[in-house]
Amino acid sequence: MRVLGVDPGLTRCGVGVVDGVAGKPLSLVHVEVLRTPAAQDLGLRLLAIAEGIEAAVERFRPDAVVVERVFAQQNLRTVTGTAQASGLALVAASRLGIRVALHTPSEVKAAITGSGTADKAQVTAMVMRILKLTTKPTPADAADALALAICQIWRGSAVIQREAAVARSLAGVKR
Amino acid sequence: MRVLGVDPGLTRCGVGVVDGVAGKPLSLVHVEVLRTPAAQDLGLRLLAIAEGIEAAVERFRPDAVVVERVFAQQNLRTVTGTAQASGLALVAASRLGIRVALHTPSEVKAAITGSGTADKAQVTAMVMRILKLTTKPTPADAADALALAICQIWRGSAVIQREAAVARSLAGVKR
Structure with a gap:
């Protein structure tokens, strides 16, 4: 699964692409x-932001785009x-x-660090560990875009698993 | 001069196109x-809104787009x-x-009715008079989009006239 995360902004807009599935190592694209x-x-x-995002989406063809x-x-x-x-x-x-998805900053922090009130340094440190990066993504908008993509891979698949479990149990009831 | 006004919104987004120049009768397009x-x-x-605005801009090819x-x-x-x-x-x-321009609601109300605190009924009534409409543009978002376009034709040309006067006086100084 490939997810493109966008930390939206007019002065700085972070764009990060991550490959992988929940429960396995993820990789920076x-x-x-x-x-x-x-x-x-x-x-x-705004046109420059639109064209930059369009270029990334067309180049990396993600399965989902997730925006803060x-x-x-x-x-x-x-x-x-x-x-x-x-x-x-x-x-x-x-x-x-x-497909598009939206996550709040606290959902992303909770998914990445275990705490919805983690600070930027903690989020960046965990993004580096999860993606095995040796250099820090800077500015914070870059790390935040990657954190969004990781959150979507982890949470999105959890939602899909829950939906699959519900579908299976409903199918079981009907049988 | 042709101006396309947009009263932005997600549930309802008004789009109005007006032809004319300041000081002469304007017409609804x-x-x-x-x-x-x-x-x-x-x-x-959002895609539906984007495609709707893009279709109107491509169809009417305005000289300026003005957004609230x-x-x-x-x-x-x-x-x-x-x-x-x-x-x-x-x-x-x-x-x-x-070219794009932005006007605040009070700038538009002041340009159209003479009062920055005019209510929606007053703005609609003045838009009908200015464009010689026999039926009321509804909902209010339609009238607001037309009011934006009228405001831009009147204020925009005032700005252009001031700039032209400044340019002429500067040219005079240089001569």
Whole structure:
């Protein structure tokens, strides 16, 4: 399974691609941070983010694209740009018929570190251990995009396993 | 001059196209409201909005696309979807090299009715008078998209006129 994670942002947008299945070692495929200058026209900044995400999705053809869920309560100053970038990622995936998923920051932290309130350094350290990286993905947006992809591989398959178990038990009842 | 206005939204997204220049009668070219069902997958809802705006931009080839500026303070519950839809409109225009502009709701109300605190009924009534419409554009998102386009034609040309005056005076200084 290949998952592309997007940590959405207008100034910095993290994009990370991870291969693997839950319960087996995962591997890093790609990581990058798309950047746009604050002084540039908003339409051109958003276009650059859209084209960067589209290029990654077309190049790596993931089975799923996972985007951090944006909450308006988080940071009023940057939430508009963050929401706009997240929408572009969701459209880039949906246009190619790729499944999309959303996870909250605390879901990702809990999945990766075991604690929903872990700090950025702890998330980065665990991403490095899980993917056996010898160099730190920087800035934090790069590590966050990889953490999202790992979370989706682990949680997504857990959900699929639960759904399969429910389907099996329902099939059992019907028999 | 042809302007396409977008009142961004996920459940209802207004799209209005107006032709004309400031100081002369303006005319309605097109108005529609894109709708997506709340129960649908978010990626597919955003894709439907993106494709609807792209179709309108490609069909009407406006000189400018104007989008309502989204403030996180306005409505915390819907701001994420509103911001995502606005980002899709800005990218649809920028991808075709069309100029984009943003106006706040109070700028639009002030330009159309003379009061930044006018209510929806007053804005709709003025849009009908300005475009000589005999039927009311509904829902309010349709009237708001047309109001944005009218505001851009009036304010945009004022800005262009000021810039032209400055350019002329600078040219005069140099001569």
